[in-house]
Amino acid sequence: MSDHLPKAIDEGLAGCHSCGKVSPAALGRCPRCGSSLHTRKPASVQRTVAYLLGATALYIPANLLPVMTMTEWGDVMEPTILEGMVEFWRREAYPIALVIFVASIMIPLIKIVALGWLCAAATGRVKPSPRVLGRIYWLTELLGRWSMVDIFVVSILVALVQFGTVMTVSPRSGALAFAGVVVLTMFAATSFDPRLLWDQLDLGENSDTIPPQTESE
Amino acid sequence: MRRTRIARATWPQPSNGPHRVACHFCDTLHEAPAVPEGTAARCRRCGVVLYQNRPASLVRTTAFSLASLVLIGITHSFPFLVMKSNGLQTELSLYRAAHELIREGSVVIGCGVGVFTTVAPLVMAVGLLYVNAPLLWGRAAPGARVVARWTAHTEPWNMTEVFLLGVLVSLMKLGSMAELVFGVGFWAFAGLMVCMAAAVAGIDRNELWDRLEVADE
Numbered sequence: 509m510s511d512h513l514p515k516a517i518d519e520g521l522a523g524c525h526s527c528g529k530v531s532p533a534a535l536g537r538c539p540r541c542g543s544s545l546h547t548r549k550p551a552s553v554q555r556t557v558a559y560l561l562g563a564t565a566l567y568i569p570a571n572l573l574p575v576m577t578m579t580e581w582g583d584v585m586e587p588t589i590l591e592g593m594v595e596f597w598r599r600e601a602y603p604i605a606l607v608i609f610v611a612s613i614m615i616p617l618i619k620i621v622a623l624g625w626l627c628a629a630a631t632g633r634v635k636p637s638p639r640v641l642g643r644i645y646w647l648t649e650l651l652g653r654w655s656m657v658d659i660f661v662v663s664i665l666v667a668l669v670q671f672g673t674v675m676t677v678s679p680r681s682g683a684l685a686f687a688g689v690v691v692l693t694m695f696a697a698t699s700f701d702p703r704l705l706w707d708q709l710d711l712g713e714n715s716d717t718i719p720p721q722t723e724s725e
Numbered sequence: 726m727r728r729t730r731i732a733r734a735t736w737p738q739p740s741n742g743p744h745r746v747a748c749h750f751c752d753t754l755h756e757a758p759a760v761p762e763g764t765a766a767r768c769r770r771c772g773v774v775l776y777q778n779r780p781a782s783l784v785r786t787t788a789f790s791l792a793s794l795v796l797i798g799i800t801h802s803f804p805f806l807v808m809k810s811n812g813l814q815t816e817l818s819l820y821r822a823a824h825e826l827i828r829e830g831s832v833v834i835g836c837g838v839g840v841f842t843t844v845a846p847l848v849m850a851v852g853l854l855y856v857n858a859p860l861l862w863g864r865a866a867p868g869a870r871v872v873a874r875w876t877a878h879t880e881p882w883n884m885t886e887v888f889l890l891g892v893l894v895s896l897m898k899l900g901s902m903a904e905l906v907f908g909v910g911f912w913a914f915a916g917l918m919v920c921m922a923a924a925v926a927g928i929d930r931n932e933l934w935d936r937l938e939v940a941d942e
Contacts, residue, residue, distance in 0.1 A: 513753045521747065522747070523746065525749070527874070530744075540937075542874065608894065638751075642771060642773070656887050656891075657890045658891075659837070660890075661891045661895050662826075662834075663825070664892060664895040665895055666825045666826055667824075667826075670815050670825070674811050683834055687833070687837055691837070702750050703749075706752060707752075
């Protein structure tokens with residue numbers, strides 16, 4: 509704790525998000541690449557929470573509404589994402605069922621919960637270890653895109669399965685809601701500023717004498 | 726932690742050095758000496774990679790983005806998958822995957838699929854080539870800094886690998902009901918995924934921006 513390393517913000521400096529050059533934040537724009545300069549991303553927690561609320565709201569229709577309509581010889585099937593997974597499981601295609609379960613159901617949920625928890629940590633409501641937080645943040649940035657796989661499956665089936673009266677596939681509104689969840693969680697991950705987590709940590713170290721007001725076991 | 730005393734840069738340095746770097750993760754400010762090729766400098770506080778010296782970065786990025794561009798051309802000229810069922814035949818192409826969705830009324834998802842599988846890889850390949858190739862001769866193309874910035878912003882939206890997983894899942898879904906044949910477009914797209922990843926892995930952000938700065942001096 510005594511080993512105090514200097515932070516860019518303490519000297520009024522900011523590292524550019526695009527090119528990495530360290531310049532005075534007062535410049536407003538990076539002199540090298542022209543990106544806007546911030547010591548911290550503006551309204552980072554508010555924006556992240558807003559995107560997360562949007563994603564949470566869409567997560568419900570994304571899982572309840574059918575993602576496509578499959579018509580085979582007049583039989584109409586309207587599977588939701590979960591039903592699509594169960595169908596693979598029933599046909600004993602376990603690896604693919606697992607891939608869909610992880611990519612479409614687990615990852616969006618983990619992302620929403622993890623980013624929500626990071627926001628709570630960035631505003632000092634929870635105090636976990638920064639290393640754990642780092643791992644979580646890295647994971648959310650890495651995983652998000654893979655959730656898009658089910659949207660691509662719908663697009664591929666719609667393009668391929670066009671056999672007139674025999675068999676056709678068309679998209680349904682669940683797919684839109686699901687794509688919305690994925691895109692909103694990606695925006696949430698990019699609008700979050702991990703440096704806030706370390707600011708909280710420094711704040712905690714400097715105010716050791718003042719106990720937090722609400723202490724729960 | 727890996728420390729090094731070698732301070733010989735392997736590329737020309739801008740005159741307004743010496744550099745400092747702020748950790749993008751915890752905002753700790755560091756002096757930024759050159760590190761030997763193939764090694765990385767890590768943050769003293771949180772341990773994330775601050776910057777790397779990637780060997781032959783310009784040549785690699787140029788070569789792989791050029792290869793990506795050629796493969797994009799091939800993947801759009803030949804069918805991806807051909808599906809035969811009950812004497813009828815349909816073809817999947819990247820264009821059709823997006824266009825059929827739009828035709829069926831899912832405009833937003835259709836445009837999304839088009840951006841993630843067609844526009845983003847194209848922007849990446851052209852952008853990387855435009856910025857890196859002239860730098861091989863020590864020149865910066867007009868507007869190279871803006872292009873470099875936008876190419877970096879496009880990266881998370883390039884979802885070639887996710888689309889390939891989508892193809893795999895679709896195959897499992899359709900395999901039992903129809904005959905499916907891989908086209909040249911599919912193999913070109915698989916190659917594109919590899920080349921794109923290699924081009925992005927070749928980028929050395931420090932070297933790129935230093936060279937861009939030197940080229941304009």
